[in-house]
Amino acid sequence: MLTASSPRGADAPASKDLPLLRRSATVAQHDGQVVIRHLRQEITLEGAGAELFTRMESHLDGRTAIEAIAGKLADKPARLRALLEQLDEAGVLAFLSARDDVALMSGMEFYQLHREHCQQWLEPVYNHPLWEKIVSGQASRAQVLGFAFEKYHYIEAAFEHMGIAAANATPEMMPHLARHFIEEYTHGDIYRKGLRSLFPDDVILRSQPLPSTRALVNYLNESAQRSSFAYYSGNELLQMTENTGEEGAGRAVDDFYAAMRKHYPYTDKLIDSFIAHTRADQNLGHTDAFLLMCKSVPPLTRREVNDALNVAKNMAEHLLLFMDGIDTFYAKFATVPRPPCDPLSE
Amino acid sequence: MASIATQYRAKRVYEITSPEGRRQLRLSDRIVELGEREFDWYQKVAAWLPSVRGVADLSRELGMDEAKVPKFIDALEKSGLLYRVDDGPNTMTGVEFHARFSSVLNSWLSEAFAHPFWDRMMSGKGSARLFTGWLIELYHYTKNANRHMPLSCAHAHEKPIKQLRAKHYAEEWNHYHYFMKSLKELGFTEPQIAESVPLPMTLALSNFMRQAARQDILAYSICSAVLEGTTTDRKTYNPYYEKSAELYGIPKSAVTPIYQHLDLDVQYQHSDLFLDIMQHVPEMSAERASTVLDYGHQLVEHIWLWTDNIEKYYQVESNPVPRRSFDVGLD
Numbered sequence: 001m002l003t004a005s006s007p008r009g010a011d012a013p014a015s016k017d018l019p020l021l022r023r024s025a026t027v028a029q030h031d032g033q034v035v036i037r038h039l040r041q042e043i044t045l046e047g048a049g050a051e052l053f054t055r056m057e058s059h060l061d062g063r064t065a066i067e068a069i070a071g072k073l074a075d076k077p078a079r080l081r082a083l084l085e086q087l088d089e090a091g092v093l094a095f096l097s098a099r100d101d102v103a104l105m106s107g108m109e110f111y112q113l114h115r116e117h118c119q120q121w122l123e124p125v126y127n128h129p130l131w132e133k134i135v136s137g138q139a140s141r142a143q144v145l146g147f148a149f150e151k152y153h154y155i156e157a158a159f160e161h162m163g164i165a166a167a168n169a170t171p172e173m174m175p176h177l178a179r180h181f182i183e184e185y186t187h188g189d190i191y192r193k194g195l196r197s198l199f200p201d202d203v204i205l206r207s208q209p210l211p212s213t214r215a216l217v218n219y220l221n222e223s224a225q226r227s228s229f230a231y232y233s234g235n236e237l238l239q240m241t242e243n244t245g246e247e248g249a250g251r252a253v254d255d256f257y258a259a260m261r262k263h264y265p266y267t268d269k270l271i272d273s274f275i276a277h278t279r280a281d282q283n284l285g286h287t288d289a290f291l292l293m294c295k296s297v298p299p300l301t302r303r304e305v306n307d308a309l310n311v312a313k314n315m316a317e318h319l320l321l322f323m324d325g326i327d328t329f330y331a332k333f334a335t336v337p338r339p340p341c342d343p344l345s346e
Numbered sequence: 347m348a349s350i351a352t353q354y355r356a357k358r359v360y361e362i363t364s365p366e367g368r369r370q371l372r373l374s375d376r377i378v379e380l381g382e383r384e385f386d387w388y389q390k391v392a393a394w395l396p397s398v399r400g401v402a403d404l405s406r407e408l409g410m411d412e413a414k415v416p417k418f419i420d421a422l423e424k425s426g427l428l429y430r431v432d433d434g435p436n437t438m439t440g441v442e443f444h445a446r447f448s449s450v451l452n453s454w455l456s457e458a459f460a461h462p463f464w465d466r467m468m469s470g471k472g473s474a475r476l477f478t479g480w481l482i483e484l485y486h487y488t489k490n491a492n493r494h495m496p497l498s499c500a501h502a503h504e505k506p507i508k509q510l511r512a513k514h515y516a517e518e519w520n521h522y523h524y525f526m527k528s529l530k531e532l533g534f535t536e537p538q539i540a541e542s543v544p545l546p547m548t549l550a551l552s553n554f555m556r557q558a559a560r561q562d563i564l565a566y567s568i569c570s571a572v573l574e575g576t577t578t579d580r581k582t583y584n585p586y587y588e589k590s591a592e593l594y595g596i597p598k599s600a601v602t603p604i605y606q607h608l609d610l611d612v613q614y615q616h617s618d619l620f621l622d623i624m625q626h627v628p629e630m631s632a633e634r635a636s637t638v639l640d641y642g643h644q645l646v647e648h649i650w651l652w653t654d655n656i657e658k659y660y661q662v663e664s665n666p667v668p669r670r671s672f673d674v675g676l677d
Contacts, residue, residue: 020675020676022676022677023670023673024677062676096676104674113674117672198398199396199397200352200397203396208640208644210647211547211644211648211650211651212651214554215546215547215553218550218553218554218556219549222553222556302674306671306672309672310543310672313672314543317546318550320546321546321547321655324654324655325651328654329647329650329651335392339355339356339396340640341643342431342434342635342636342639343434343438343446343632343635343639344355344357344433344434345355345429345639346358346450
């Protein structure tokens, strides 16, 4: 039986009557086997289990009670329940609950769930074609310089979203958000230093981000104003894309920069600034910040969990948009840096 | 010599075409024609102006004697492709600003709607799914007016402008019902649409409007004017809806509410609102005029990228329509 602190959803015994195959789960059938996948979980059913699952799959909609399903299939409810509880434990199925306002999980349980989902939501970002275009030298000068400018605008925007977050923080989140702002607000200058090898300072300061970069920053701003915890849940997803110094990821980033230097020699100083920023972040130990926050928050209701995870998911979509904007927009409109309008420019 | 770069800037070029070995560069007020060699030089000058490189570098790149470079830049300025930073006015009235805005609005709108999505839809290479996706995002965009229109009233300081913005909000706040009607005609239920999640760029549009509302009521108003500029008369939007209905089997009953909405906008004369507001602005500094113009142009770019986001999401058959929010119990 699930407890109130289970990270998997249902919160009371009564709700264990309404089974739901998770919407993001995939089901594949071959050679009499049924393979169900959800996030990193995979369960394989064979024989009678596979046969029973296949018969009841279309009824696992969260609206039909086990008794009713058993009636439709002319089978024993206890037999169905036994299989469904195994699937629940494996994480591919949930029992629906209508209650949003009771404690669903602790901050630490949320932390684990958040990491699991974020890794999946970040996959399209890691697979975005812009990375390969830069590594193979196919990206245009505008796309490469645009990439550097948009990174600068995003990092510089710490002034906005981290400032708003600290100013609107809940009591338990305030020390974390204040510390984060104080540690980060100078990091835009690290990128600006790299850009100054190619462009005058006033041109960099006046330059305009792409709408897609503005979208990412504004989404952070709006979340920061609305909910400290949900904001940081989204911010943490962004932090997860930073190079933490872990060996495998670190080597991939080194290879990326080496290829960029080779194909675009004029970006040498820019890359130095990217690396300097990574080191600055690593020295600050930001990887632990969200863990500490999750340890300090009171237990979270289902509504709070959904809110914080939706912000993280939307953040991943905004990050994909950020990548896509650089790739698509600079390919079509090659002006970089992007000057602001004035009364004569139009 | 080193200060040439700070004296000149490049004007915005809205389109470059290449008829018969020549290059035609379309500005907001003229078309400048260049030969291939001059076009190459122009591109090099435009890239050099905002850089840290000296005139000697540019002269080498152009293969032109250093002494001749200023003359060439001067010629580009006379053609209208460059302008002198110092030539701008120090101040202007609100009505003068509006005249400048009106003179570039058509160029801006052509840029906003230059995305290949429109040709695709009109040529039959689109789909009912893309049409539906566009409509769902329009629903969210229209509903999200409630996130920025009242905010603009809250941040407006002058009474007459506050009044005009509030009246606009009162007339617009519930227009999302028209899109809900259309979507119901396409077979969706009200909760399916009301509980769905907009695309990031749809949300970005309303977040950008919120940003403008907080910064400067005129910045907000120019964005609003760009958006209203897209619906000034039926000629601009009818062909898209009529052709889509014909090509993709969209029932007439799903298009009718959209026309009703657009006709209402025309009836309210919302496209005149920006002039009404600017008449209450006796003087603007060049700096404020630049900021306001920049917001208007950024909104134009938002529309382009919004279209791109819609096309990329809805053309993938496996993506859910409408988009659902994440639920820890269900996903």
